[in-house]
Structure formats: C-alpha cells, structure tokens
Amino acid sequence: MAAAETGLIAVGAGLAIGLTAIAAGLAEKDIGAAAVGAMAEKEDLFGKGLILTVIPETLVIFGLVIALQIIGLAQ
Amino acid sequence: MSRITIAGPKTQMKNVIDELHTLKIVHIEDYQKEHEGFDIGNPMEKSDKVSEVLLKIRSMRAQLPKGKKSHAMQSISLQKLEMDVLSAIERSKEVEQELSDLVQEQKELEPFAALGIGKDATEKYKSIKAFIGTVRSSEGLSQKIAYITTKFELRQAIDGKKQLIALFTDRQSTEKLEQLLAEHGFSELSTDVLSERDGDITAIMSHLQKEINELHEEKQKNDIVLKELSTMWSATLETTEKTLKEESEKLQAPLRFATTKNAFVVQGYIPSATLENLQRRLVKAAGNNIYLHAEEVAHDEKVPTALKNAKPVKPFEVLLDMFSLPSYHEFDPTILMFLVFPIFFGMMLGDIGYGLITLIAFSFMKRALKSKQARGLLNILILSSVSSIIFGYFFGEFFGLEHIFGYELVPVIHRLHDVESLFHISVMIGIVHLNLGLVLGFFNELHHHGFVKATLEKLSWIVMEIGAFGYLTHIGMLETFVGQIFAVPLGALASGILFAVGAIGIVAGEGIKGAIELPAIFSNTLSYARLMAVGLASAALAVVVNEMAGNMFRAGIIGIVGGIFVLLIGHGINVALGVLSPFLHSLRLHYVEFFGKFYHGGGKRYVPFGESDTDEA
Numbered sequence: 001m002a003a004a005e006t007g008l009i010a011v012g013a014g015l016a017i018g019l020t021a022i023a024a025g026l027a028e029k030d031i032g033a034a035a036v037g038a039m040a041e042k043e044d045l046f047g048k049g050l051i052l053t054v055i056p057e058t059l060v061i062f063g064l065v066i067a068l069q070i071i072g073l074a075q
Numbered sequence: 076m077s078r079i080t081i082a083g084p085k086t087q088m089k090n091v092i093d094e095l096h097t098l099k100i101v102h103i104e105d106y107q108k109e110h111e112g113f114d115i116g117n118p119m120e121k122s123d124k125v126s127e128v129l130l131k132i133r134s135m136r137a138q139l140p141k142g143k144k145s146h147a148m149q150s151i152s153l154q155k156l157e158m159d160v161l162s163a164i165e166r167s168k169e170v171e172q173e174l175s176d177l178v179q180e181q182k183e184l185e186p187f188a189a190l191g192i193g194k195d196a197t198e199k200y201k202s203i204k205a206f207i208g209t210v211r212s213s214e215g216l217s218q219k220i221a222y223i224t225t226k227f228e229l230r231q232a233i234d235g236k237k238q239l240i241a242l243f244t245d246r247q248s249t250e251k252l253e254q255l256l257a258e259h260g261f262s263e264l265s266t267d268v269l270s271e272r273d274g275d276i277t278a279i280m281s282h283l284q285k286e287i288n289e290l291h292e293e294k295q296k297n298d299i300v301l302k303e304l305s306t307m308w309s310a311t312l313e314t315t316e317k318t319l320k321e322e323s324e325k326l327q328a329p330l331r332f333a334t335t336k337n338a339f340v341v342q343g344y345i346p347s348a349t350l351e352n353l354q355r356r357l358v359k360a361a362g363n364n365i366y367l368h369a370e371e372v373a374h375d376e377k378v379p380t381a382l383k384n385a386k387p388v389k390p391f392e393v394l395l396d397m398f399s400l401p402s403y404h405e406f407d408p409t410i411l412m413f414l415v416f417p418i419f420f421g422m423m424l425g426d427i428g429y430g431l432i433t434l435i436a437f438s439f440m441k442r443a444l445k446s447k448q449a450r451g452l453l454n455i456l457i458l459s460s461v462s463s464i465i466f467g468y469f470f471g472e473f474f475g476l477e478h479i480f481g482y483e484l485v486p487v488i489h490r491l492h493d494v495e496s497l498f499h500i501s502v503m504i505g506i507v508h509l510n511l512g513l514v515l516g517f518f519n520e521l522h523h524h525g526f527v528k529a530t531l532e533k534l535s536w537i538v539m540e541i542g543a544f545g546y547l548t549h550i551g552m553l554e555t556f557v558g559q560i561f562a563v564p565l566g567a568l569a570s571g572i573l574f575a576v577g578a579i580g581i582v583a584g585e586g587i588k589g590a591i592e593l594p595a596i597f598s599n600t601l602s603y604a605r606l607m608a609v610g611l612a613s614a615a616l617a618v619v620v621n622e623m624a625g626n627m628f629r630a631g632i633i634g635i636v637g638g639i640f641v642l643l644i645g646h647g648i649n650v651a652l653g654v655l656s657p658f659l660h661s662l663r664l665h666y667v668e669f670f671g672k673f674y675h676g677g678g679k680r681y682v683p684f685g686e687s688d689t690d691e692a
Contacts, residue, residue, distance in 0.1 A: 047397025061605045
C-alpha cells in the first residue's frame with residue numbers, strides 16, 4: 001500500500017478523533033460551568049450535575065468508532 | 076403504603092407527637108392551608124427556649140477545635156459552660172488579632188531597621204530633604220549623586236529582594252535628585268509607621284520581637300485550654316445537641332398539622348404492614364380519644380417511596396438517590412444496577428493490578444469516611460474493583476503487562492489487538508441491555524395503561540429491531556462471530572414489513588415525539604461502544620507508560636530512578652482516571668440509555684417523623 005495512502009488514512013483517523021474531541025469539549029464546557037454553579041448553591045446536585053456534564057461524551061465515542069473503521073481500511 | 080389521617084383533641088396532641096416520634100414510621104404530609112377553618116398549628120411552649128439553647132450549643136461546637144472525645148457525658152450548667160468556652164474563644168481571638176497586628180508592624184519596620192533609620196527621619200527639617208525608599212538598582216548611585224551635590228548622606232541596604240536607600244541631602248538639589256532617582260526606579264516608602272514608637276530603631280525591633288514571642292506563648296496556652304475544653308465537653312455537646320434537636324422537632328411538629336381551636340389533624344403515609352402497630356400504640360398513648368383512618372393509595376397519587384432491597388444490593392440505592400428516586404408505582408431498578416453496573420465498570424477498568432489497588436484503597440477509605448452516602452459509594456466501588464480484577468484476568472492485563480512477575484497471563488480477549496471483536500461485544504451488550512429496558516418498560520406500562528398502549532409504546536421498538544436485523548442479515552453484515560447471535564433469517568421483504576410495522580407502532584403510541592426518537596435507538600446502541608473505547612484508552616495508556624519506563628531503565632542509574640518515577644506517576648494517573656471514567660460512563664449508560672427506556676423517576680423520599688440523618692435505614 002502506498003505510503004501516501006496510509007498517511008492520508010492516518011490523517012483521516014486523527015481528524016475524526018480530534019475534531020469530535022474538540023466538539024465534546026466545547027459542548028461540555030458550558031454544561032460543566034453551569035453544573036458547578038448549581039452545586040455551589042446546592043450540594044445534592046453533584047450526581048445529576050456530573051452526569052449531565054458527561055452526556056456529550058457520545059460525540060467522542062462516535063469519533064473513535066469511525067477512526068477505528070478508517071484505520072481498518074489501512075489493513 | 077397506606078394513606079392515614081389521625082385526628083384528636085389538642086389535649087392529646089403532645090402524647091400523639093411523642094408516640095409518633097418514637098415509632099418512626101409516619102411520613103407526614105405538611106398541611107398547606109388548603110381547607111377553610113383549619114389553620115397551621117402553633118409550636119408548643121418551650122420551643123423558643125429550646126431553639127435558643129440549641130443555637131448556643133451549635134455555635135460552641137463549631138468554634139471548639141476538633142479533638143478526641145475521651146470523656147463521656149457530664150453534667151454542667153449551661154451558663155457555666157457557655158462562660159468558660161466563650162471566654163476562652165474570645166481570649167484566643169484577641170490574642171490572634173494582636174499577634175497579627177504586631178507581626179504586620181514588624182514587617183513594615185524591617186526596611187527601616189535595615190537602613191538604621193529611626194523616628195528622627197520623619198521629622199520635618201528646614202534644610203534637609205530625605206528620600207527613603209526602594210530603587211531598582213543602586214549601582215553607581217553614589218557617584219551620580221556626587222555630581223549633583225556634595226552635601227549628602229546615602230545609606231544603602233538590602234531587604235530580601237529589594238534595594239533600599241536612604242538619601243539625606245540639602246533642599247536645593249531636590250529637583251535634580253528626584254530626576255536621578257526616577258531614572259533608577261525610585262519608589263518612596265511611607266514613613267508613617269515610624270512615628271508610632273519612640274526610641275532607637277534597633278531597640279524598638281527587639282522590643283517588638285519580645286512582645287511577639289510573648290504573644291506566641293500565650294496563643295499556645297490558649298490553644299491548649301481550648302483543646303482541653305474540647306476533649307472534655309465534645310461528647311456532652313454532641314449528645315445534647317442531638318437530644319435537643321429531637322426535642323425541637325417534636326415541639327415544632329404542630330406547624331405541620333392542620334388545627335382548629337380545640338382539635339388537630341395529621342395526614343401522612345405509613346407502610347401498610349405497620350398499620351396495626353400504629354393503631355395499638357396510639358390507643359395506648361392517648362386512649363380512645365384518637366381517630367385513625369387508613370385507606371389504600373390511589374392509582375396516580377404522589378406517594379413517598381421507600382426502597383427495600385437485600386443487604387448486598389442496598390449500597391446501590393445511593394446511585395438512585397443521586398439521580399431520581401423511582402416513583403411509588405413503578406419498578407425499582409436497584410437490583411438491575413447491582414447486577415450490571417459492576418460488569419460495565421470491570422469491562423472498562425479491566426486490569427488486575429489497578430483492580431487490586433482500588434480494592435485496597437477503597438477498603439481503607441471505608442474506615443475513614445462515615446457518612447451513609449460515602450459508605451454506599453465505597454461498597455459499590457469495592458464490588459466493582461473485584462469485577463475489574465476478574466475482567467483483568469480475562470483481558471490478561473496486570474498494570475498493562477501481560478504477565479504477573481513471570482506468571483504468563485493468557486488473555487481471552489486482547490484489548491489492544493482484538494478491538495473489532497470487543498466493539499461487537501460492547502454493541503451486543505448494549506442491544507441486550509436496551510431491550511431489557513424496553514421489556515421492563517412494557518411491564519410498567521402494562522400495569523398502568525393497559526396492553527394496547529404498552530405494546531404500541533414498547534414492543535414496537537422490538538419489532539422494528541427485528542426488522543432491522545433481518546435486513547442486516549440479508550445484506551450480509553451480521554456474519555461475524557457476535558453478529559450471528561442476532562442474525563434473523565428473514566428475507567428483505569419480510570424485514571422491511573416488520574420494520575415499517577414497528578415504526579408505525581411507535582408513532583401511533585408516542586406521537587410525533589416517537590417519530591423523532593426513531594434514530595435514537597441507533598445512537599443509544601452505539602453509545603455502548605464506550606465499554607470498548609474507555610477500556611482501550613486505559614489499556615493503551617498503561618502500555619505506553621510501561622514502554623517509556625522500560626526505555627528509561629536501560630539508561631543507567633539515573634534512568635532507573637527516572638523510570639520508577641514515570642511508572643508511579645503514569646500508573647497513578649491511570650488509576651485515578653480509571654476509577655472516575657468507568658464509574659461515570661457506567662452510570663451514564665444506566666441513567667441515560669437504560670433508564671430512558673422505562674424509568675419515570677421523580678419519587679419523593681420516605682422520611683418518617685422521628686428519623687434523624689444518622690440513622691441507618
């Protein structure tokens with residue numbers, strides 16, 4: 001397999017993970033800030049706040065799945 | 076639960092309150108002033124005094140240092156204790172304030188002490204101008220001043236990082252000197268602090284130091300006094316506070332009742348099994364003057380929920396507390412969490428070494444943390460650690476290595492190499508888990524809304540899934556080892572029909588909301604891929620840390636030290652992440668994906684009158 005092709009595949013996989021990670025970060029940043037603000041007023045909200053903050057993790061999981069599929073193309 | 080109403084004359088109110096408080100079974104519904112003629116009751120007589128004393132005791136407890144509680148309850152008049160404790164605390168605060176003032180003064184005087192300048196520098200002279208302050212650099216300053224005037228005295232000193240100067244010259248050269256000093260970054264020091272004390276600066280400083288030392292001694296003595304007070308009275312204060320709190324609850328109970336001029340009414344809930352006992356005890360306490368009425372709860376009434384689970388399952392109730400208690404009328408999913416949560420956690424942490432570390436760490440923490448929530452969480456984590464060790468054995472991982480000090484680990488699945496298979500397995504687990512949720516949802520709806528609605532809302536999803544699998548089998552996508560479990564040997568047409576039937580059923584059952592949710596089942600299933608993803612990340616990190624350390628070990632003695640460092644920090648971070656991440660993700664899979672298929676939540680906690688926060692349920 002030509003080196004250029006493998007290289008491009010690697011770039012594709014990297015972009016898949018990287019961009020989704022940035023997306024998840026952007027999504028969780030505001031939720032996290034709001035969650036911490038709510039917790040400062042009421043400690044009991046810790047559990048719910050934490051769960052709500054982590055909800056956008058799905059974005060990264062999907063990115064990882066695609067990245068793995070892309071890397072599978074190289075083999 | 077049964078809904079109960081207790082009514083009686085106000086003369087018996089105290090007896091009833093005392094009895095209910097001892098029984099600890101009635102969840103009181105506070106009266107909300109909804110009926111004409113009935114008002115909220117007034118607190119009983121001693122309530123104010125009790126609250127006042129409670130406040131004083133709480134404030135004493137807060138201000139005393141925490142110490143050993145060696146002495147048992149002792150008798151003492153509240154006034155004397157108050158006097159002793161409060162005066163000791165007053166004194167301690169005074170000494171601390173004075174001490175901080177003196178230390179501040181000492182700090183401000185230090186530059187002047189270094190320069191050897193006393194009070195006389197602050198006096199206003201007719202012909203002498205004084206420049207006292209800091210400069211950026213005093214190199215060559217002396218010569219430059221000499222260019223401008225010969226009538227000067229310059230003292231220099233270094234105080235910590237600052238260059239201090241004190242320049243006394245005649246007033247005529249003021250302007251030029253100001254310019255020169257500005258070039259050197261001169262910043263003037265305020266001499267106000269010098270005017271507070273008379274005498275030679277060295278004498279002042281030593282006197283100040285002596286005063287500070289004396290105050291330190293006094294502070295230490297005060298601390299010892301406070302510690303002794305704490306040791307002697309902590310137990311007494313704690314027990315007294317608890318008793319008074321209960322007393323205060325009882326005295327303020329009428330605020331939750333509906334009352335008239337001569338009667339009172341209590342409404343609430345009790346576990347149905349305790350009804351007879353309640354009846355008997357009330358009669359014993361208040362005679363036949365009390366009226367007790369009980370009835371079954373209505374189908375859609377908001378009833379408080381009390382969770383009842385077997386002892387090993389109980390810790391998982393904390394997870395439900397964190398999210399939302401089940402409503403009274405639905406299925407309690409705690410036992411399912413007990414079965415599935417440790418499996419998810421183990422799959423994601425999956426390392427014998429990490430599992431051992433967390434097991435030991437959490438077992439130790441159980442001794443330190445006493446709160447009910449903490450103990451619940453720790454028990455959950457201990458169970459999950461055991462699961463991690465088991466999965467670690469399956470994955471053949473020990474701190475990222477494939478052998479335990481020589482003993483070869485044979486992985487059933489290798490997390491870094493068999494990624495594809497692990498992915499399929501995760502998705503399969505997801506499908507099973509989600510469908511379990513749908514089945515539970517089916518039974519929940521069956522109980523409440525009848526067969527038709529239940530089928531339309533929940534079974535349609537399953538029908539649709541069968542259709543989808545049929546189609547996937549047809550186009551040959553389910554040939555893998557795991558896929559074959561779900562292979563449905565229907566032709567394309569049959570699958571298409573099933574899929575359409577299912578989709579229509581969902582839209583009919585849930586309306587337009589259902590239609591929007593159709594793709595959600597796909598994303599929910601894929602969400603379970605995180606079981607593979609988080610595990611992959613953890614395993615890869617461990618391997619990388621080991622490789623880095625391995626390379627460093629070959630580079631001589633410094634390499635070995637560095638390598639050990641890398642190992643400790645790297646695996647330490649991995650363990651910390653490895654506890655937080657799988658915990659959160661397992662929890663999220665339950666809360667969002669699993670519960671989304673059947674759970675309503677929103678239950679009110681059952682808080683019986685008389686139960687305090689420290690009681691074990």
